[in-house]
Each structure stands twice: as C-alpha cells, then as structure tokens.
Amino acid sequence: MKIAVLADFHLGYARFLDDSFEQAERAFSRACEEADLVVLLGDLFDSRTPKQEILARSFKLFRSARGKKWEAKLVSYDSKDGRKNYAEVPVVAIHGTHERRTKELVNPIELLEKAGFLVNAHIATAVFEKDGERVALQGMGGVPEEYAKSAIEALSPKPVSGAFNIFLFHQSMKEFLPGESLMGMEDLPKEFDLYLCGHIHTKTVQKLDSGAYFIIPGSTVITQMRKEDAESKGFFIFDTRSREAVFHEIQSRPFFYEELEFKQAGLEEVLAKARKSIEKLLEKKSEAKPVIKLKLKGTVAKGLSQSNLDVSSIPMEFENRAIVEVDKDLESETLKEKIDKLRSLRESKLSVRDMGIEVLKSKLKQYGFKSNVDVETLYSMLSEEGKGSADKALKRILEM
Numbered sequence: 001m002k003i004a005v006l007a008d009f010h011l012g013y014a015r016f017l018d019d020s021f022e023q024a025e026r027a028f029s030r031a032c033e034e035a036d037l038v039v040l041l042g043d044l045f046d047s048r049t050p051k052q053e054i055l056a057r058s059f060k061l062f063r064s065a066r067g068k069k070w071e072a073k074l075v076s077y078d079s080k081d082g083r084k085n086y087a088e089v090p091v092v093a094i095h096g097t098h099e100r101r102t103k104e105l106v107n108p109i110e111l112l113e114k115a116g117f118l119v120n121a122h123i124a125t126a127v128f129e130k131d132g133e134r135v136a137l138q139g140m141g142g143v144p145e146e147y148a149k150s151a152i153e154a155l156s157p158k159p160v161s162g163a164f165n166i167f168l169f170h171q172s173m174k175e176f177l178p179g180e181s182l183m184g185m186e187d188l189p190k191e192f193d194l195y196l197c198g199h200i201h202t203k204t205v206q207k208l209d210s211g212a213y214f215i216i217p218g219s220t221v222i223t224q225m226r227k228e229d230a231e232s233k234g235f236f237i238f239d240t241r242s243r244e245a246v247f248h249e250i251q252s253r254p255f256f257y258e259e260l261e262f263k264q265a266g267l268e269e270v271l272a273k274a275r276k277s278i279e280k281l282l283e284k285k286s287e288a289k290p291v292i293k294l295k296l297k298g299t300v301a302k303g304l305s306q307s308n309l310d311v312s313s314i315p316m317e318f319e320n321r322a323i324v325e326v327d328k329d330l331e332s333e334t335l336k337e338k339i340d341k342l343r344s345l346r347e348s349k350l351s352v353r354d355m356g357i358e359v360l361k362s363k364l365k366q367y368g369f370k371s372n373v374d375v376e377t378l379y380s381m382l383s384e385e386g387k388g389s390a391d392k393a394l395k396r397i398l399e400m
Contacts, residue, residue, distance in 0.1 A: 001072060001128075001135050001164070004031035005245075006235040007041035007198035008219035010098070011061075012054040016221055019253050020046070023220045025061050026250040027235050032065050032091075034248070035237055036072045036130055040118065041198025041217065042096025042142055042170035045108045049101075055111070062117040065089045072130040079124035080155075086116040090128050093118045095141035096170040096198055109141070121168055123155060135240065136160035139168035142199065148172075148183040157189045164240045165191070170198035176216070185214070194238060202228040205236065205245045213238065215245055220252070225293045225325060227257045254290040256281045262298035262330060267309060270296065274314050274326065282321055291323045300330050 009024035024044075031038050045054070072090040095109040106114075113120040121139035128135050138157040148171045159165040167189055174182040177200065185208065188195055195214045203218035217236050222229050233252040238245045258277055262270060274294055281292055300309060306328050315324040 001037060001130050001133055001240045002035045003135070003166070003194075003238045003240065004035035004038045004235055005041070005196055005215050005217045005238060006031055006038065006220065007170075007217045008043045008096070008201060008221075008223075009040075010043055010046040010219065010221050010223055011058050012050050013046040013221060013223060016223075016253065020221045021057055021061065023233060023250060023252050025064075026252075027220045027233075027248075028061060029064050030248065030250065031235055031237070032068055036070070037090045037092065037128055037135060038065070039137065039166070039168060039196060040091065040093035041168055041196055042094050042109070043098045043198060043219075044093065044096070044112075045099055046223075048099055048107065050108055055108070058112075059115070059117070062091070062112060065091050065117070072128045072135075074119065074126060075129045075134070076127035077119065077124065079120075079122075081123060083113075083120065083124065085119050085126070086114060087119045088116065089118070091118040092121050092126055092137050092139075092168070094120070094122045094139040094168050094170055094198070097142035100142050125157075125160065127160060127163060133240065134160075134163040135166065136163035137166045137168060140170075142170040145172055145179075145182060149187045152183070152187060152189060155189075157192075159191045159193075164193050166194045166196060167192045168196045168198075172199060173197065176200050176202070176204070193240075202231060203234075203236070203247065205247075213243065213245065220250065222253065222255050222291055225255070225257075225291065230255050230257045251287075253288045254284070254286045255293070256284075256290060257293045257295070259295040259297055262296065262300060264299055264301050265330075266301045267304065270300070270309065270311065270330075271314065274311065275317070278314070278318055278322065278324060282318075289322055292318075292325070294324070294326045296326065296328045296330055298330060300332055302332060304330075305332050306330050 006027055009020060011020050011024060013020045066089060070090050074085065074090065077085040093109055093112070095107050099107045099109055101107045109120060112118050119126050121137050122141040125136060125138045140152060140155055143151045157167060172179065172182045174180060174184045193212055195212060197216045200216050201219040201224065202216070204216045206214045208214055215236055215238065218233070220233050232249045234247055234249040236245045236247055258281065260273055260277060277294060278292055281290070309328060309330060311326050311328065314326055318324050
C-alpha cells in the first residue's frame with residue numbers, strides 16, 4: 001500500500017495566509033491522486049479556534065478527497081474514548097500542538113472528523129485493507145512536551161497482528177531539537193513498522209536499528225524563517241512493500257536564508273553588502289515574490305552598536321520585489337571576544353600582573369600609541385596606591 005505522509009499545513013497562518021492554503025492544496029490533492037492512504041500529522045491549522053472563513057476554506061480543501069474512488073477501505077476502528085468514525089475516505093489525522101484544546105472542548109481536527117472529512121487516529125486504532133493487505137494506524141495528538149513520555153506510556157499502543165503497523169505522533173524530539181528533557185527515539189512504542197512525526201518543520205527519513213522506518217515530512221509553508229525553512233516543501237509517499245520513502249516536492253514560495261559576516265564595519269558597508277546579497281538572490285527568477293532572511297553577524301566600527309545600526313530601509317527598499325527580514329547580531333566588541341581574549345591570556349599561564357600588562361598593551365595599540373611605550377612602568381603607576389598615582393600615569397600617557 002502507498003501511504004502519503006503530510007504535516008503542518010498551518011492553515012490560516014496570518015503572514016502567509018494564501019501560501020498556507022495554496023501549498024497545502026497542492027500537497028493534499030497530489031497525495032490523494034498518488035497514494036492509497038493519506039496521513040496528516042497535526043498542525044493542519046495555525047490556531048486552536050480558526051475563524052469561520054478559515055474553516056470554510058479548509059472544508060473545500062479536504063472535500064477534494066471525496067472525488068477519488070478509493071480502493072483502501074476502513075475495516076476496523078476503535079477509540080479509547082468511544083468516538084465513532086464518520087469518514088468514508090482513507091484520510092487519517094491527529095491534532096497538533098497548535099490545535100490542542102482541553103478535553104471538554106472540540107479541536108479543529110475533531111470538527112473535521114465529525115464532518116466526515118477524515119478518520120481521527122488520536123488514542124484510536126484504524127485498520128485499512130486493500131487487496132488483502134492490512135495497515136493499522138494508531139496515534140497520539142500533540143501534548144505538552146513535559147507529558148509526552150508519560151502520555152505514550154499510559155497509551156501503551158500495541159501492534160495489530162497481521163498488519164503493517166504505523167504509529168503517528170506530533171511532538172518535539174531531542175534528536176532534532178535542543179532539550180534533553182524532550183522525548184526521544186527510545187520512548188517510542190516498540191515493534192511498529194513505521195513511525196510518523198509531525199511538529200518538526202524539517203523533513204527526514206531514517207531506518208532505525210529495529211528495522212522500522214521513521215519519517216518527518218516537514219511543513220508545507222514557511223513559518224519560522226529559519227535556515228532550515230529554505231529546504232523544499234512537499235510530502236513523502238511510503239511504499240509498504242518496497243519499504244521505500246520518496247519525497248514529492250510541491251511548488252512553493254522561494255525562501256532564501258543568508259548569513260553575512262562583518263568586521264569593524266560601518267553602516268554604509270553593512271547596507272551595501274546587504275543590498276548586494278539581496279540583488280544576487282533576486283537573480284534567481286521565480287513566479288512568486290521570494291522571502292529573504294539576512295542574518296548579519298560580526299562586529300561594527302567603534303561608536304556603532306546593534307541598537308543604533310539602522311537597517312530598516314532595506315526591507316522597504318525591496319518591498320515590491322521580495323519579502324525581506326533582517327536579523328542583526330552585531331556588536332562593536334562582543335562579550336564573546338572579550339571573554340576569548342581573557343581566556344587566552346589565562347591559558348598562557350601569565351600572572352595577573354602580566355595579563356594586566358597585555359590588556360593595557362592592546363588598549364594602547366588600539367588608540368594609536370607607539371609600540372615602544374614603556375608599558376610595564378605605566379602599568380606600575382596605575383597599580384600604585386595613594387594620592388597622585390593615576391595623575392602620574394596620565395601625565396606619562398600624554399608625553400608619549
């Protein structure tokens with residue numbers, strides 16, 4: 001059986017509202033055409049309570065699955081909370097963290113479930129059959145990260161005998177995101193053939209030591225504008241017989257991420273280099289206005305700092321040709337540089353006095369004093385206690 005794996009449509013995402021729908025439609029309609037079974041791994045909506053206009057537009061999107069004559073049929077459905085299934089199409093979903101609501105309230109995936117657009121696999125087991133082959137899907141929708149491990153343990157899903165078994169979930173994982181307290185591969189239920197994970201927006205396919213496969217399809221729309229968002233958007237189709245996962249790319253808004261390094265740069269240099277970088281990226285022709293994220297790193301000239309380095313003109317200058325965001329990480333002399341300098345002196349095994357002399361040498365050189373200055377005498381003057389020691393040192397500096 002061919003299983004399409006999709007996630008994180010974020011329908012209704014305000015910044016790229018039309019993109020969220022258009023790119024989800026491309027992915028979902030193509031998945032329905034090419035697969036026997038479609039799996040949606042949560043965060044289909046960007047909000048727990050989507051506006052009616054967003055819901056209406058989503059109904060049109062999911063209704064397209066009813067236009068195909070499906071051969072895979074649902075033969076068994078059992079949920080731990082007694083829910084019934086109303087869908088007649090092999091489209092299976094769980095809710096994500098963006099859709100999670102308290103138990104007493106209806107989340108958007110449950111709404112689609114009750115409208116008959118999909119089979120809800122949250123704390124449920126759905127078994128589909130085609131040509132004698134059975135595929136069993138069990139899932140756990142998004143839960144707060146601190147409860148993920150205990151929630152899987154409490155759910156305690158077990159493979160269905162005689163079926164190809166799939167476990168669906170929507171969580172952060174420590175193998176892909178920072179956080180040792182996050183759940184990991186070792187927390188997944190055992191003896192499943194395929195593990196499908198939503199929530200993480202970068203795609204991956206892995207074969208685990210157990211022989212099972214692990215897939216993250218990624219998002220179909222730009223949301224966080226990180227470096228990882230520059231990868232292609234789309235979905236996977238996993239073939240249960242060949243055990244191969246093939247990525248199907250969809251047309252999506254181009255996104256470029258570029259880091260620019262500076263050393264003691266002035267404002268004009270920063271602006272000029274940013275403009276040049278954007279112009280070069282815009283040489284890559286595309287139908288849609290591209291999104292460009294510039295990360296400015298390094299140091300700026302004396303007298304400038306991140307707070308007074310105004311680069312706001314850049315996004316406005318290119319607003320008719322691109323959506324530009326500029327992220328500054330620039331300092332006149334970063335704390336890291338200072339720490340590195342002191343650490344280097346400490347590791348050289350110099351005494352405190354010698355380290356002080358080296359720092360003073362560096363400062364005098366920075367302000368243009370000659371290299372033949374008697375720094376040790378000057379340092380001694382500055383170190384002396386008593387009235388007039390600082391004045392003596394200042395007088396010596398002025399004589400240099």
